[in-house]
Every structure is written in structure tokens, then in C-alpha cells.
Amino acid sequence: xxxxxxxxxxxxxLMASPALAVxxxxxxxxxxxxxxxxxxxxxTNEYIAAxxxxxxxxxxxxxxxxxxxxxxxxxxxxxxPQLSVILSVDMYTLFDEDLIHAFDDFATxxxxxxxxxxxxxxxxxxxxxxxxxxxxxxxxxxxxxxxNKEAFAEAGLTDAPATWEEMKDYAGKLTKKDxxxxxxxxxxxxxxxxxxxxxxxxxxxxxxxxxxxxNGTKTNFDDPKVVEALEYLVSLSKDGVMAPGIIExxxxxxxxxxxxxxxxxxxxxxxxxxxxxxxxDFGVAMLPANKRRGAPTGGGNFYLFKGGSDEETKAAFxxxxxxxxxxxxxxxxxxxxxxxxxxATWDSKEMQDYAADFPPALVARDQLEHAxxxxxxxxNQRVTxxxxxxxxxxxxxxxxAADALAExxxxxxxxxxxxx
Amino acid sequence: MTLSLxxxxxxxxxxxxxxxxxxxxxxxxxxxxxxxxYEARFDLFAPLTLENFAKAWEAAPxxxxxxxxxxxxxxxxxxxFILGTLAAYAFARFEFPGRNILFALVLVQLLVMPDILxxxxxxxxxxxxxxxxxxxxxxxxxxxxxxxxxLRQTFMSVPxxxxxxxxxxxxxxxxxxxxxxxxxxxxxxxAYGLVSVSHHWNNFxxxxxxxxxxxxxxxxxxxxxxxxxxxxxxxxxxxxxxxMTSGPLLIAFLLFQRQFVQSFMRAGIK
Amino acid sequence: MxxxxxxxxxxxxxxxxxLLAFTHIPAVTTLWNSLFTTPRGRRPSRWAGLENYETxxxxxxxxxxxxxxIWFALGTIPTSIAIALAMALWVNEKLAGRGFxxxxxxxxxxxxxxxxxxxxxxxxxxGFGLIDQITGRxxxxxxxxxxxxxxxxxxxxxxxxxxxxxxxxxxxxxxxxTIPPSLIEAARIEGAGPWxxxxxxxxxxxxxxxLFVSINAVVNSFRMVDHIFILTGGGPDxxxxxxxxYIYEVAxxxxxxxxxxxxxxxxxxxxxxxxxxxxxxxxxxxxxx
Numbered sequence: 005x006x007x008x009x010x011x012x013x014x015x016x017x018l019m020a021s022p023a024l025a026v027x028x029x030x031x032x033x034x035x036x037x038x039x040x041x042x043x044x045x046x047x048t049n050e051y052i053a054a055x056x057x058x059x060x061x062x063x064x065x066x067x068x069x070x071x072x073x074x075x076x077x078x079x080x081x082x083x084x085p086q087l088s089v090i091l092s093v094d095m096y097t098l099f100d101e102d103l104i105h106a107f108d109d110f111a112t113x114x115x116x117x118x119x120x121x122x123x124x125x126x127x128x129x130x131x132x133x134x135x136x137x138x139x140x141x142x143x144x145x146x147x148x149x150x151x152n153k154e155a156f157a158e159a160g161l162t163d164a165p166a167t168w169e170e171m172k173d174y175a176g177k178l179t180k181k182d183x184x185x186x187x188x189x190x191x192x193x194x195x196x197x198x199x200x201x202x203x204x205x206x207x208x209x210x211x212x213x214x215x216x217x218x219n220g221t222k223t224n225f226d227d228p229k230v231v232e233a234l235e236y237l238v239s240l241s242k243d244g245v246m247a248p249g250i251i252e253x254x255x256x257x258x259x260x261x262x263x264x265x266x267x268x269x270x271x272x273x274x275x276x277x278x279x280x281x282x283x284x285d286f287g288v289a290m291l292p293a294n295k296r297r298g299a300p301t302g303g304g305n306f307y308l309f310k311g312g313s314d315e316e317t318k319a320a321f322x323x324x325x326x327x328x329x330x331x332x333x334x335x336x337x338x339x340x341x342x343x344x345x346x347x348a349t350w351d352s353k354e355m356q357d358y359a360a361d362f363p364p365a366l367v368a369r370d371q372l373e374h375a376x377x378x379x380x381x382x383x384n385q386r387v388t389x390x391x392x393x394x395x396x397x398x399x400x401x402x403x404x405a406a407d408a409l410a411e412x413x414x415x416x417x418x419x420x421x422x423x424x
Numbered sequence: 425m426t427l428s429l430x431x432x433x434x435x436x437x438x439x440x441x442x443x444x445x446x447x448x449x450x451x452x453x454x455x456x457x458x459x460x461x462y463e464a465r466f467d468l469f470a471p472l473t474l475e476n477f478a479k480a481w482e483a484a485p486x487x488x489x490x491x492x493x494x495x496x497x498x499x500x501x502x503x504x505f506i507l508g509t510l511a512a513y514a515f516a517r518f519e520f521p522g523r524n525i526l527f528a529l530v531l532v533q534l535l536v537m538p539d540i541l542x543x544x545x546x547x548x549x550x551x552x553x554x555x556x557x558x559x560x561x562x563x564x565x566x567x568x569x570x571x572x573x574x575l576r577q578t579f580m581s582v583p584x585x586x587x588x589x590x591x592x593x594x595x596x597x598x599x600x601x602x603x604x605x606x607x608x609x610x611x612x613x614x615a616y617g618l619v620s621v622s623h624h625w626n627n628f629x630x631x632x633x634x635x636x637x638x639x640x641x642x643x644x645x646x647x648x649x650x651x652x653x654x655x656x657x658x659x660x661x662x663x664x665x666x667x668m669t670s671g672p673l674l675i676a677f678l679l680f681q682r683q684f685v686q687s688f689m690r691a692g693i694k
Numbered sequence: 695m696x697x698x699x700x701x702x703x704x705x706x707x708x709x710x711x712x713l714l715a716f717t718h719i720p721a722v723t724t725l726w727n728s729l730f731t732t733p734r735g736r737r738p739s740r741w742a743g744l745e746n747y748e749t750x751x752x753x754x755x756x757x758x759x760x761x762x763x764i765w766f767a768l769g770t771i772p773t774s775i776a777i778a779l780a781m782a783l784w785v786n787e788k789l790a791g792r793g794f795x796x797x798x799x800x801x802x803x804x805x806x807x808x809x810x811x812x813x814x815x816x817x818x819x820x821g822f823g824l825i826d827q828i829t830g831r832x833x834x835x836x837x838x839x840x841x842x843x844x845x846x847x848x849x850x851x852x853x854x855x856x857x858x859x860x861x862x863x864x865x866x867x868x869x870x871x872t873i874p875p876s877l878i879e880a881a882r883i884e885g886a887g888p889w890x891x892x893x894x895x896x897x898x899x900x901x902x903x904x905l906f907v908s909i910n911a912v913v914n915s916f917r918m919v920d921h922i923f924i925l926t927g928g929g930p931d932x933x934x935x936x937x938x939x940y941i942y943e944v945a946x947x948x949x950x951x952x953x954x955x956x957x958x959x960x961x962x963x964x965x966x967x968x969x970x971x972x973x974x975x976x977x978x979x980x981x982x983x
Contacts, residue, residue, distance in 0.1 A: 029636070041483070041484075042482075042483075061636070061637070063636045063637065066632055066645070066648055067648070069946075069947065070632060070648075073633070073946040073947070074632070074633055076946075076949060077542070077543060077546050077633055077946070078546075080543065080546075080547070081546050081547050081549075081550040081555075082550065083550055083555060097949065100734050101734060101949070102734075184833040185835075186830070186833070186834070186835045186836065187835075187836065190821075196841075197840075197841070197926070197927065197929060198927050198929075247820055247821070247836065247838065248838060248841075248842075249820075249838035249841030249842045249930070250838070250840070250841030250842070250846075250929060250930045251820075251838075251841060252815065252819060252840070252841065253656075254656050254657040254815065255656065255657060255815065255816070255819045255823075256656060257656035258463065258464065258656060258657070258659075258819075258822070259819075259821060259822065261461075262464055262821070262822045264821040264822055270656075274656065277656065281460060281461070283461065383948065383949075383950075385943075385947040385948050385949075386947075386948040386950070389943070389947070389948070392929070393755075393929075393931045393932060394931075396843075396929050396930035396931035397930075397931045399930070400841075400842060400843050400930045400931065402843060402931060430888060434784060434787070434789065435789055435790060437780070437784070438781075438784035438785070438789055438795055439791070439795070441777070441780070441781060441784075441798075441799075442791075442794065442795045442798035442799065443798070445798045445799055445801060445802070445856065445859075445860060446797070446798035446801055447817070447824075448801065448802075448805065448810055448813045448814065448817075448856075449798075449801045449805065451813055451816065451817075451824070452805075452809075452813060463816070464816070464822040464823070464827070466827075506708075507708050507709040507712065508709065510705040510706070510708060510709065511705060511706050511708075511709035511710070513705055514701070514702040514703075514705035514706045515706075517702075518698045518699070518701060518702035518705075519698065520698060520699040520702040520703065521699065523702075526706060526710070529710075529713065529714075529718060530713070531970075532717070532718065532721070532966075533713055533717045533718075534909075534913070536717050536718075536721050536962060536965075537913070537917055538716050538717060539917060539938075540938065540941065540958055540961070541716070541717070541720040541721065541724065542945075542946075543945065543951060544719075544720030544723050544724065545716055545720055548715060548716065548720070563712065563716065564712075564716035564717075565716075566712050567708075567709040567710070567711075567712035567713045567716075569713065569717075570909075570913075572709060574906075597701050611868065611872075614868070615865055615868065615906070618803075618864060618865075619910065622803050622861060625804070625806065626806045626807050626808075626920070628806075628807075628808050628920055629920075629942075643806065644806050644808050644809075647806060647808055647809050648808055657812055657815065657816075659812065659813070659816055662809060662812050663809075663812075663813065665809070666805060666806070666809040666810075669806075670804045670805050670806070670809075673804040674797070674800075674801070674804050677797065677800055677804070678793075678797055
């Protein structure tokens with residue numbers, strides 16, 4: 005009865021102030037299972053409750069791909085959302101389509117300007133163009149190495165591999181075969197379906213290569229260091245310590261739980277999942293180093309879309325600022341396993357408690373120091389597709405690493421020429 | 425001797441194929457009722473659980489999605505039947521200028537599925553102010569070239585004598601359609617209805633693009649929430665959700681399969 | 695006569711409003727768009743003439759997906775129709791467990807592709823997937839059907855056949871039940887074996903259904919791409935990509951709408967030829983009861 009009354013009062017209040025209300029549309033993708041959508045909605049509702057006059061319609065828009073498709077389609081139809089979480093690598097595409105605002109245009113106070121500088125620099129590499137901030141890191145991740153401690157103990161190993169050489173060596177020791185000579189446990193699993201370039205960047209970066217230069221207009225796919233990295237990846241399968249062929253990303257955590265592989269490379273976005281479901285003691289480590297340590301960052305940024313009224317855009321800006329504050333970001337990070345994007349968040353009490361309870365969460369943070377931007381160019385999806393196809397061709401043995409990458413470089417040049 | 429051998433072979437073949445065909449459903453049932461740890465372990469004594477259903481139920485409002493799909497599929501079907509019948513009738517019964525050109529245009533739509541014209545159609549829907557309504561999902565499909573074509577084929581085979589007799593009795597144009605043509609085309613309606621329902625029950629991309637909210641989204645879009653990329657596939661939850669949403673149709677088929685097939689048959693024999 | 699015209703046009707107008715608005719006009723716009731460059735926010739589109747078509751001819755991925763699609767159509771259409779027919783013949787007889795058989799064959803129709811693709815992915819998963827668990831019992835090594843370029847398309851085709859055959863079975867079943875038993879009986883009395891009866895009596899009588907089903911199958915072989923999203927994403931190296939999937943990628947991932955329009959024009963041309971062929975077959979040979 006009382007709740008009904010409350011609802012009625014709230015309804016009246018709403019009716020009384022329609023002119024003041026700002027309605028925002030907020031598209032978000034979910035890439036880590038069902039519960040994440042609920043967390044977004046909780047946070048949004050919390051903000052609405054604290055800010056009467058702002059109404060945010062949080063719209064689950066599918067996967068990352070679906071979300072960018074939806075946002076672009078809507079924008080072309082003249083119906084862009086005011087804000088959206090979209091992959092950080094789609095920034096150039098959104099910029100090129102002239103769909104997004106620079107946050108600097110709205111960061112008028114000193115406090116706002118400080119906020120723009122409050123995130124980890126490795127995340128900002130994918131969030132700025134020409135010194136202006138176009139994305140605010142939110143659901144960001146980085147790949148790490150998960151390992152099965154029980155399998156390690158069985159093979160007489162204690163620590164995670166620190167270098168490429170060690171990883172391959174360990175993987176050899178961890179690969180088990182049955183009497184018929186069929187493998188029952190692989191040493192390592194680096195999934196290559198869908199978007200292989202991302203994990204592969206863990207190899208190119210640690211080999212000292214930079215895949216993209218010149219503000220997203222030039223790729224270096226045929227750099228000998230990249231070729232070397234691909235040859236290493238191919239050699240893992242060829243030498244029988246990793247399953248041959250394309251390895252499915254979606255089935256990778258399950259393969260790890262089932263003891264099909266002793267080590268796996270996958271996103272930190274999987275931490276919560278692995279923690280809940282691994283039937284054995286597991287460890288998390290940074291990706292192994294070769295010439296240096298290195299990994300890409302990944303995941304999604306907040307973008308501020310053009311097309312709304314000033315009032316709406318300002319309200320969207322305020323919401324993004326609010327949700328990226330330590331308390332909210334910590335809540336999000338803990339619920340999903342995404343890496344909290346600012347040092348302040350890691351200093352918050354919630355995060356401190358979480359890390360004390362679950363130290364592997366810190367690995368991702370520590371790796372950020374070595375992390376670089378995820379492969380991102382103009383016409384990003386087309387260029388990464390070219391690169392992915394080349395990786396697939398090499399992994400499945402259709403082409404040599406050098407040939408595949410040289411071809412990919414030529415194709416990417418043809419696409420990017422127009423932007424230089 | 426050979427007859428009974430043939431029979432045995434047939435029986436074995438039929439069952440082998442059936443077991444193969446039901447495997448995905450069997451697997452869905454297995455994973456939905458067991459903890460995630462048994463997704464890939466087929467242990468007879470695995471503990472049973474309903475937790476996956478609870479999880480799936482919590483993750484998305486499936487009752488609502490199911491209702492939306494039901495409304496959507498019904499609306500499209502009714503629209504297609506009405507518009508298709510009227511148009512097919514015109515093609516089958518009347519001579520008029522432009523008949524061939526218009527029929528060619530209908531044939532074009534047999535191939536140019538609105539599935540391909542998403543960007544253009546989105547613009548139109550937006551201009552009509554229909555974004556985020558069930559109507560927006562339905563209207564590009566409401567006039568179906570396939571339906572018109574199929575009904576025209578059937579209507580063409582209606583004996584001229586029947587039509588003439590009805591005319592002599594003084595029936596109106598619409599009266600002849602309803603009293604003579606439509607009853608004779610019932611099997612076609614059933615067959616086409618099945619194609620239509622099945623297609624729209626499965627359709628994913630277009631609804632995803634034109635809808636934004638729980639109130640309008642169909643089941644397929646709801647299911648895609650679990651086909652996530654970062655954290656791996658949660659088979660037990662996605663399968664529980666699949667069962668929840670497909671269960672009613674399956675059960676309906678089990679209960680009504682005889683009537684269903686017989687109505688095809690009865691309609692056909694007439 | 696005049697009145698007939700008006701009647702006909704009135705009857706047609708509601709359907710044509712929708713047909714024109716959501717098919718023909720957008721299709722023409724698509725054709726038109728294929729003659730321009732893709733507009734980007736910062737660079738408006740310009741007249742390109744046949745440039746996009748030149749790109750298409752030089753695009754190895756286009757040729758790859760085109761040949762994939764032809765193999766896909768050849769591999770799935772006859773197989774799924776044949777299986778559907780066999781299924782229908784079986785459940786039309788009084789075999790033991792007919793209710794179960796019918797339900798089993800019917801399941802693909804009610805399970806949405808987007809959900810079922812995940813289940814098939816599990817079947818195909820190397821190591822702990824269902825197929826490997828079974829073959830592993832016999833000491834066979836792990837397979838990676840979806841992860842190898844020479845088998846990925848087959849894996850996708852199997853799922854398609856599963857989906858299509860169960861669906862088409864229903865039409866055959868309904869048609870079979872309309873065949874008068876007396877015809878079969880008469881043939882039997884004349885000493886015809888089951889195979890002869892099928893070839894001489896049943897199959898010819900099922901011709902309208904076969905054509906109905908095959909139109910559906912052809913259209914579907916160029917339209918069914920939902921499962922590719924989940925199973926392979928078109929990989930490895932486009933080995934399992936199909937024309938519509940490529941169009942989707944170009945349009946909604948690469949945002950190259952002009953090139954997508956160009957590809958769409960090709961798809962339309964292919965489907966147009968096929969449908970014209972089928973239409974003549976349908977119109978001439980088949981006398982719907």
C-alpha cells in the first residue's frame with residue numbers, strides 16, 4: 005500500500021516537472037555474461053534517483069559489434085544516443101563519421117580537467133586523437149595468463165612462465181598424452197577465433213613491435229618483429245604444445261576448467277568467471293616477456309555522441325563523469341572483473357578490500373604499466389579483419405607468416421592511404 | 425523376407441536420424457538441469473538443479489520477450505494473410521493493365537529480402553516514428569512476395585466453373601474471394617503460415633536494430649545476451665533460457681501434432 | 695472491364711504500399727548507392743561510376759565467399775531435401791515410436807538458430823566437445839572441424855542441413871498424407887516393389903511440394919547466416935563466410951555502405967536468375983491441385 009502511494013507520488017512529481025526532465029539514451033554492450041547488464045542498470049538507477057530531472061534509458065545493445073552497429077545505424081537515421089559504451093578501437097571510426105564530441109569541449113572547470121587526466125595513460129592511448137579526449141575508459145581489460153596450479157605441481161613446476169622460451173618449455177612439460185598418443189592436456193591455449201589480433205598483440209608488444217603508428221594511419225604488419233611473433237605462435241601448435249587450427253575463444257575458459265589445457269591466455273574480464281568455476285587452484289600472471297614485457301589493453305570506452313541538445317549532452321557528460329568515479333568504477337570492476345581504469349579507484353576502500361581478498365586482480369593493474377593501445381586505425385574493423393585473416397592463414401598453415409603479413413600490410417596500406 | 429528386412433532397415437534409419445536430430449535438444453535439457461560443471465561430463469549421477477533457470481530468468485525478462493515474440497509473429501502472420509490474399513486474388517482473377525509488371529515486382533520481393541535492406545529500412549521506420557515498437561519489426565515483412573506468389577498459384581487452380589456459379593448466384597467480388605477461393609487454399613495458408621512463423625520466430629538482426637527496450641524485444645534478442653564474447657559461453661544458462669522460450673512451442677507440438685498434420689491433410693483432400 | 699481494373703487495383707494497393715516502401719524503393723536506392731562512394735562524416739559521397747564494381751572484381755574475398763556460397767547451396771539444398779523426404783516417408787508409416795520420431799525431426803523448427811548455434815559449437819569443440827568425446831572412445835585424435843579451413847564450411851553446412859531438413863519434413867509429411875492410399879495399393883497389386891512405388895507414384899505426386907521446398911531452400915541458402923556469427927565468424931580466413939555474411943560485415947562492421955550495396959546488387963542478380971528459372975518451372979510443370 006505504502007509503496008503504491010509512493011509510486012503515485014513519484015508519478016505526480018514526474019508529471020509536475022516534465023519540462024525540466026532531460027531524457028538520455030545510453031547504449032551499452034555486455035560481453036561478460038548476464039549479470040553485468042544488471043550492474044549497469046543498478047548504477048544508472050542510482051544516478052537517476054540522485055538526480056531528478058535526468059532520466060537515462062540504459063539500453064542493452066548486444067555484443068560490442070551489435071552496439072557499434074546499432075549506434076551507427078541510429079546516428080545515420082538521425083537518432084543517435086547521447087552516450088554509449090563502444091570498443092575503444094572504434095574511436096577513429098566514430099571520429100571519422102563525425103559522430104562524437106571531444107570531452108575537452110565540456111570539461112570547463114578545473115575539476116573536470118583533472119578528471120580527464122585521472123586515468124591510466126595506457127588506457128588513454130586508445131581514447132585520444134590529436135591530444136583531445138574522445139573516450140573515457142570504462143569496461144577496459146587486458147589479457148593475462150591463467151594457469152592451473154595443480155597441473156603445474158604435477159609437472160614439477162611452481163611459477164608461471166616469465167618469458168616466451170619458458171612458456172614453450174613449460175607447455176611442453178605440461179602436454180599429456182594417452183596410450184594411443186592422443187593429447188589429453190595441452191600445455192597452453194591462445195584462442196584465435198573471432199579477433200585473434202588482440203591476444204597476438206601480447207606477442208608483438210613483448211617482441212618490441214608497434215603495430216600502428218601515425219595516429220592510426222599506418223600499420224607495421226610486415227615488421228620482422230611481428231613476423232617473428234607470428235612464427236612463435238605458429239610454432240606452439242607445430243611443436244605440439246598447443247592445439248592445432250583455429251582455437252575458439254568462447255570455449256576457452258571451459259577448456260581450462262575441464263583440464264584440456266594447463267595455461268590459457270584470455271581477458272581479465274574472465275577473472276570472476278574463472279574464480280567461480282575453476283575446480284582447481286589457479287594462478288594469474290602477466291603475459292610472458294621476450295624483448296620486453298607487454299600486452300594490449302582492450303574493452304570499451306564511453307563516448308559522447310553528437311546530435312543531442314546542449315542540455316542533453318551536458319547531462320550525458322555529467323553522468324559519464326559520475327559513473328567513472330572511484331566508488332562506481334570499483335563496484336563495476338568487482339562485479340565484472342574489468343580493470344578499474346584509474347589509480348584513484350584502486351585506492352578506494354572497496355577495491356582495496358577486493359584485492360586483499362583476491363590478489364590475482366592486481367596482476368592486471370600491474371601489467372598496465374607495460375601495456376600499449378589495442379590495434380586501432382581508421383576503418384578499424386576492416387583493417388583488423390585484414391590482419392585477422394592473415395593470422396588465420398598462417399595459423400592454419402595456408403601461408404607462411406612472412407607472406408601472410410606482407411600481403412596484409414599491402415592491403416592495409418591500400419585502405420589507409422586515403423587518411424594520411 | 426525382404427519386406428521385413430526393408431522394414432527393419434527403415435526402422436533403424438528412422439531412429440538413427442531421430443536420435444541425431446534430437447541431440448541438440450537433448451543436450452540443451454542435459455545442461456539446463458545440471459550444474460555448469462557437467463556441461464561436458466555426461467555422468468548419470470550428476471546432481472540435478474534448477475539454478476540455471478533461475479539465473480536465466482533473472483538475467484532477462486523472458487516472459488515479456490516471449491509475449492513480444494508471440495505478438496510479433498501473430499501480427500505479421502495476420503498482416504501477410506490479409507494483404508497476400510487480396511493481392512493474390514487480384515492477380516489470379518482479373519485482367520488489368522500493368523498486371524505483368526506488378527507481378528514481376530512481387531517476384532522481385534521473393535528474392536530481395538528486407539533482411540538485406542536494413543540501413544534503408546531503418547531510415548524509413550525512423551521517418552515514420554516507429555522506432556522501438558513491435559510494429560517496426562513487423563511492417564517490412566507484412567507484405568510478402570512469397571505469400572502473394574504462393575496464394576496466387578493456389579488461386580489460379582480454383583476451377584472457373586465454381587467462380588462462375590458463384591457469380592450467377594450474385595455473390596460480390598469479395599464474397600467470391602471469401603466463400604470460394606479462401607476455403608480452397610487452406611493448406612497453402614497452413615504451409616505458408618508455418619514458413620512465416622518459423623522465420624520470424626528465428627529472426628534476430630532486424631529486431632535487434634530497431635528495438636531498444638524490454639517491452640518490444642523478441643526472444644532471439646533476449647537470448648543473444650548470453651552469446652557473450654569476453655567470458656566464454658555459459659552453455660547451461662543459455663540452454664536453460666532456450667528451453668524456457670522454446671518449451672511452450674515444443675509442448676504445443678507434442679500435444680497437437682496429430683491435429684496439426686491432419687488439418688493439413690483434411691484441407692488437402694477437399 | 696473497367697470495373698475489374700478498379701477492383702484489381704484496390705485489392706493490390708495495400709500490399710503494394712508495403713512492398714514498394716520496404717523493398718523496391720530501398721532496393722533501387724541500394725543500386726543507386728552502389729554508384730557512389732561511401733559517405734563518411736567528414737567526407738561526403740561522390741559519384742563513383744563503376745569504381746565499386748571494379749573493386750569487387752579485384753576483391754579476392756568476394757570471389758572466395760561467392761564460391762563458398764555456391765558450395766554451400768549445392769551441399770545443403772539437395773541433402774536437406776532428400777533427408778526431409780526420407781524423414782517424412784518414415785513418419786508417415788506406422789513405425790515404432792512415431793510420436794517421438796516426429797518430435798525429434800521437428801525440433802529444429804522451434805529452436806532459434808542463435809541459441810542452437812551455441813549448442814553445435816559445443817558439439818564441435820575440440821577435446822571435450824561431444825564429437826571428440828565420442829571419437830575419443832575409439833582412440834581417434836582430437837578434431838577441429840570449425841578451426842580448419844578445409845572443414846569449417848562443412849561444419850556450418852551440417853548445422854544448416856539439420857535446421858532445414860526438419861523444417862521441410864513437415865511439408866512433405868502433409869503432402870504425403872494427401873496421397874490416396876488406393877493409388878499405392880493399386881501399384882502394389884500390380885506387383886511394384888516399395889522403391890518402384892516411390893519412384894513412379896509417390897515422388898511424382900510430391901513434385902509441387904518439392905518445388906515449394908526448393909524455392910525456400912534456395913532463398914535460405916543465401917539468407918541463413920545467423921549461425922555463422924556464432925560458429926566461425928566466417929573464419930578461418932573467410933573459409934566459411936557466405937555472401938550475405940560478407941555483405942553484413944562490409945555494411946555493419948566496415949561501414950562501407952557503397953561497397954555493401956555493390957555486393958547486394960550481385961546477390962540480387964544471382965537470386966534473380968535463380969528465381970526466374972524456378973518460377974518458370976513452377977508455373978509450367980506444376981498443376982497445383
